[in-house]
Amino acid sequence: MSTLGSPIARQAAGGGGVITLHHSPASAHSASVRIVLAEKQLDCALHELDLARSEQHRPAFLAVNPTGMVPVLEDGGHRLTQVFFILPT
Ligand SMILES: N[C@@H](CCC(=O)N[C@@H](CS)C(=O)NCC(=O)O)C(=O)O
Secondary structure: OOOOOOHHHHHHOOOOOOEEEEEOOOOHHHHHHHHHHHHOOOOOEEEEOOHHHOHHHOHHHHOOOOOOOOOEEEEOOEEEOOHHHHOOO
């Protein structure tokens, strides 16, 4: 695990703070994060993108993740854009 740790692990430990998941129902990577959030019964704001309509390539989302990929987990001022770093180990 990175020295920052996973926001999901911190939330599960009662660390609080609002986390937001940018995701798509059509994304397997997004699904793996949603499953872990549901398993741990964590509160998380959800922002759904329609990949078929290329919402991930619109400026508003490119400002969140310039690669135009989901999922992205926002935690305060931090954004994690790789499932490997989002999921707790
Ligand atoms: N390396 C990324 C991969 C994420 C990824 O491949 N996301 C796909 C959906 S599963 C995506 O956003 N595709 C949109 C596109 O290519 O325009 C991660 O680990 O999260």
